[in-house]
Amino acid sequence: HMQFKADESKHVISGPLMVADMPIYRNNPTHGEHFVMFDKDMINAIVLRFFKDGNTSKVNLMHNDNIQPSDIFMFESFLIDSKRGINTPDGFEKLPDGSWFGSYKVENISVWDKFIKTGQFKGFSVEGFFGYEKTKTKEQVEMDEIIKELENLVNA
Numbered sequence: 001h002m003q004f005k006a007d008e009s010k011h012v013i014s015g016p017l018m019v020a021d022m023p024i025y026r027n028n029p030t031h032g033e034h035f036v037m038f039d040k041d042m043i044n045a046i047v048l049r050f051f052k053d054g055n056t057s058k059v060n061l062m063h064n065d066n067i068q069p070s071d072i073f074m075f076e077s078f079l080i081d082s083k084r085g086i087n088t089p090d091g092f093e094k095l096p097d098g099s100w101f102g103s104y105k106v107e108n109i110s111v112w113d114k115f116i117k118t119g120q121f122k123g124f125s126v127e128g129f130f131g132y133e134k135t136k137t138k139e140q141v142e143m144d145e146i147i148k149e150l151e152n153l154v155n156a
């Protein structure tokens with residue numbers, strides 16, 4: 001899970017929602033163990049869809065659709081874009097361009113006390129509409145990493 005910050009006085013949680021080009025481990029019955037990765041174009045499309053579909057208040061806890069507390073909503077969202085001067089906020093590890101950062105207001109006190117204060121909440125997970133067409137095996141991801149390292153050496 002990715003790092004996030006909780007502001008106790010404001011009841012706000014902030015952090016990266018999706019990091020561009022970061023392999024994310026997945027394990028499910030259909031595909032077994034594998035990694036998924038989203039590039040900046042895919043993340044951009046996801047963010048546009050997220051807002052178009054009005055998902056700023058659709059929040060569930062621990063991947064459980066039956067726990068959808070009211071009083072938790074997104075109020076801040078941006079794509080990291082150094083060319084436009086939109087950089088990773090202070091106090092966070094530098095994120096690659098195309099990454100999605102956001103903040104949620106948690107007005108639901110029981111959720112704050114039960115999940116955020118106790119440390120049960122570890123970070124954000126953006127769900128839905130991803131499909132698996134861009135899924136890569138662990139080997140493909142490792143090979144891509146090796147190729148990327150080689151390219152960096154060549155272009156250095």
